[in-house]
Amino acid sequence: MGIIKKQSIQGSIFLYLGVFIGFITSLVLFPHILSEKEIGLLSTLVAYSTIFAQTGTLGFNSVILKMFSYFRNHKNNHNGFFFIIFVVIILGFGFSTALFFILKPYIVKENIINSPLFVEYIYFLLPLTFFTLAFYIFDTYYSVLFFAVRGIFLKEFVQRVLILLVLIIYYLQCININSFVIAYVVSLSAPTVLIIIWLIYDGEFVLKNRLSFVKKDLRNAMLSVSLFGILSGMVGSINIQVDKIMASSMLSLQVTGIYTTIIVLTGFIRIPSRAVLKIAAAVIAEAWKNNDTEEVKKVYLATSINQYIIALLVFVGLWANVHNIFMILPPNYEIGKYVILFTGIAFTFEMATGASNNVIANSKHYKYLTYFVAFMLVLAILLNYLLIPIFKINGLALATAITLITYNITKVIFIYLKFKMQPFSMKYLHISLIGLFVYLVSLLIPVFEDFIVDILIRSGFITITFTLLLFLSKTSAEFNSAVTNFFWGGNKFK
Numbered sequence: 001m002g003i004i005k006k007q008s009i010q011g012s013i014f015l016y017l018g019v020f021i022g023f024i025t026s027l028v029l030f031p032h033i034l035s036e037k038e039i040g041l042l043s044t045l046v047a048y049s050t051i052f053a054q055t056g057t058l059g060f061n062s063v064i065l066k067m068f069s070y071f072r073n074h075k076n077n078h079n080g081f082f083f084i085i086f087v088v089i090i091l092g093f094g095f096s097t098a099l100f101f102i103l104k105p106y107i108v109k110e111n112i113i114n115s116p117l118f119v120e121y122i123y124f125l126l127p128l129t130f131f132t133l134a135f136y137i138f139d140t141y142y143s144v145l146f147f148a149v150r151g152i153f154l155k156e157f158v159q160r161v162l163i164l165l166v167l168i169i170y171y172l173q174c175i176n177i178n179s180f181v182i183a184y185v186v187s188l189s190a191p192t193v194l195i196i197i198w199l200i201y202d203g204e205f206v207l208k209n210r211l212s213f214v215k216k217d218l219r220n221a222m223l224s225v226s227l228f229g230i231l232s233g234m235v236g237s238i239n240i241q242v243d244k245i246m247a248s249s250m251l252s253l254q255v256t257g258i259y260t261t262i263i264v265l266t267g268f269i270r271i272p273s274r275a276v277l278k279i280a281a282a283v284i285a286e287a288w289k290n291n292d293t294e295e296v297k298k299v300y301l302a303t304s305i306n307q308y309i310i311a312l313l314v315f316v317g318l319w320a321n322v323h324n325i326f327m328i329l330p331p332n333y334e335i336g337k338y339v340i341l342f343t344g345i346a347f348t349f350e351m352a353t354g355a356s357n358n359v360i361a362n363s364k365h366y367k368y369l370t371y372f373v374a375f376m377l378v379l380a381i382l383l384n385y386l387l388i389p390i391f392k393i394n395g396l397a398l399a400t401a402i403t404l405i406t407y408n409i410t411k412v413i414f415i416y417l418k419f420k421m422q423p424f425s426m427k428y429l430h431i432s433l434i435g436l437f438v439y440l441v442s443l444l445i446p447v448f449e450d451f452i453v454d455i456l457i458r459s460g461f462i463t464i465t466f467t468l469l470l471f472l473s474k475t476s477a478e479f480n481s482a483v484t485n486f487f488w489g490g491n492k493f494k
Contacts (some may be wrong), residue, residue, distance in 0.1 A: 018156035041251030059229020080210025131189035215437030304354030304423035311351035
């Protein structure tokens with residue numbers, strides 16, 4: 001827990017710096033500089049490349065998280081583990097490239113009518129896939145080395161700074177839209193180049209072949225984990241991107257652009273979990289290896305309640321300020337108002353389930369996660385086909401919300417049945433009631449003409465009141481400790 005706390009704090013600093021830059025870029029500058037169609041193009045490129053890249057990992061992210069502890073030996077270069085990683089990246093990119101050319105005619109057919117601009121740039125998927133794939137694997141490797149902050153710094157901070165710079169250059173008319181898209185793809189690829197440089201500097205980029213270390217039992221275990229990792233990774237990435245893909249093919253790039261912009265906003269709810277869960281995954285994997293069920297339970301419960309506290313605070317703040325949000329965005333974005341509500345509720349519930357994914361993925365029952373993810377994909381596709389024609393952009397959000405909530409309930413029930421662990425207690429009801437109370441009281445605050453003043457006053461009230469009530473309720477020892485350390489350096493209220 002000490003490692004998780006330390007690295008989550010460090011990671012959160014870069015995350016929130018990145019959030020601020022991302023807010024300026026995605027919610028203020030993008031909608032006013034780029035058309036909805038152009039924003040939709042960028043998000044669709046990212047969506048497809050994410051799927052191809054995740055497939056190209058060949059499930060090896062799961063192998064790294066679950067099996068690296070068997071190789072761990074710094075003096076011996078971790079018994080040649082990095083050589084295996086390097087080979088997987090080469091083979092994986094070859095596989096994802098072949099898959100791209102097989103599926104290309106179908107992708108073109110599905111998008112040529114509603115999203116012809118995407119078809120023009122479809123070959124940009126290849127370099128974007130390679131750099132995304134390599135980053136996924138290298139970043140996971142750094143996580144198991146307990147250096148999760150490095151990937152967060154590069155992906156959440158450096159990448160966003162580069163995108164902002166590219167956008168400013170485009171706004172100043174120094175480059176045209178074609179050059180902007182190229183520069184955008186380069187910005188997305190830059191973290192991979194930088195993480196390779198970091199690996200070389202740390203002495204971790206060692207291509208030493210020690211395949212003799214991988215005995216038959218270990219090899220079979222790795223292949224089994226990899227096989228299910230391929231399935232869960234591929235299906236999981238489709239799940240994450242299916243709403244954007246179906247929006248571009250069933251609606252238009254314009255709607256995709258609006259939806260993507262709104263999702264960036266509600267995605268702030270998930271921000272605190274990124275640093276926590278990356279390092280929690282490595283800690284849980286080590287605990288399962290040592291059969292330390294109590295450590296797994298401790299991490300599971302702690303991540304659940306503390307993520308829910310922060311997620312609920314962010315969600316209440318977003319929905320209380322919904323009128324201000326659409327003062328920032330262009331008028332045609334207001335069709336996405338209820339996307340904030342539906343996805344906000346789903347993301348908040350997801351955060352309340354903590355490290356449930358990691359608990360299952362790193363246990364002996366990891367195969368079940370693949371089944372759950374596959375079920376989630378089928379449900380998502382069916383709901384999108386059913387709800388998009390009826391509710392348009394709100395149908396996308398409803399499908400996402402229902403799918404995500406169902407998936408997380410399934411995981412919580414499974415963990416309880418298999419391991420007799422479940423995170424929920426009366427504390428969650430207390431937190432929820434505090435959140436509801438703070439939201440209702442915030443509605444009594446009059447709306448100020450200047451939306452910036454309104455945001456500051458409303459958000460300040462919500463943050464202070466929520467924090468004070470939660471602190472006084474003593475619902476979370478970690479939360480109270482964090483507040484005490486922040487204001488009094490840990491010298492009082494112990």
